[in-house]
Amino acid sequence: EAQVTQNPRYLITVTGKKLTVTCSQNMNHEYMSWYRQDPGLGLRQIYYSMNVEVTDKGDVPEGYKVSRKEKRNFPLILESPSPNQTSLYFCASSPTLGVDTDTQYFGPGTRLTVL
Amino acid sequence: AQSVSQHNHHVILSEAASLELGCNYSYGGTVNLFWYVQYPGQHLQLLLKYFSGDPLVKGIKGFEAEFIKSKFSFNLRKPSVQWSDTAEYFCAVGSGGYQKVTFGIGTKLQVIP
Numbered sequence: 001e002a003q004v005t006q007n008p009r010y011l012i013t014v015t016g017k018k019l020t021v022t023c024s025q026n027m028n029h030e031y032m033s034w035y036r037q038d039p040g041l042g043l044r045q046i047y048y049s050m051n052v053e054v055t056d057k058g059d060v061p062e063g064y065k066v067s068r069k070e071k072r073n074f075p076l077i078l079e080s081p082s083p084n085q086t087s088l089y090f091c092a093s094s095p096t097l098g099v100d101t102d103t104q105y106f107g108p109g110t111r112l113t114v115l
Numbered sequence: 116a117q118s119v120s121q122h123n124h125h126v127i128l129s130e131a132a133s134l135e136l137g138c139n140y141s142y143g144g145t146v147n148l149f150w151y152v153q154y155p156g157q158h159l160q161l162l163l164k165y166f167s168g169d170p171l172v173k174g175i176k177g178f179e180a181e182f183i184k185s186k187f188s189f190n191l192r193k194p195s196v197q198w199s200d201t202a203e204y205f206c207a208v209g210s211g212g213y214q215k216v217t218f219g220i221g222t223k224l225q226v227i228p
Binding site: 030031033035041042043045048050056058090092094095096097099101102103104106107108109 | 147149151158159160161164166205207209210211212213215216217218219220221
């Protein structure tokens with residue numbers, strides 16, 4: 001089944017404790033992206049990647065890191081989480097060629113709470 | 116850089132009322148346009164998309180959208196909403212795989228039985 005998976009789905013952590021949220025897609029998509037969703041603020045892009053080893057900042061990159069060493073994986077790293085990073089996070093992927101270009105396929109979301 | 120503007124942030128309708136959600140984008144080149152829906156507690160799902168051809172696009176669950184190039188708009192419509200349409204709706208624009216996909220802030224639709 002074509003899908004985007006994220007792990008963990010729920011995470012409660014404490015300020016300053018490094019964490020990684022994994023994202024993996026099995027559709028051979030070139031483009032991958034991370035978003036955070038907060039009440040009243042909609043969907044905001046954190047980082048995106050047009051292909052392997054190519055990443056770029058989105059609208060709210062501060063406090064986050066990403067890497068794209070393989071096409072299928074795009075982990076989101078919080079080196080020193082803070083309470084203002086408490087949010088719902090979505091990973092998405094899309095092809096950059098063909099009839100499905102730019103069509104985003106979303107993962108199920110990761111609800112992160114930083115105490 | 117491209118941008119997307121959704122004018123209505125919160126819409127409340129009674130069942131059977133007609134719906135129109137506004138979406139305007141700014142980008143000088145060829146665009147791909149999307150509407151996504153997020154039901155409560157779920158992730159975003161594709162509702163419909165426009166790539167080229169007929170500017171009136173039909174999607175799932177009776178939704179349609181019209182691309183008006185001269186107005187840089189891609190408004191979402193449904194003739195008669197149902198309670199199950201209660202959700203958040205996001206407009207998005209892509210530039211054919213050359214830049215990031217950009218989302219609007221979203222519109223929360225509440226349908227009252």
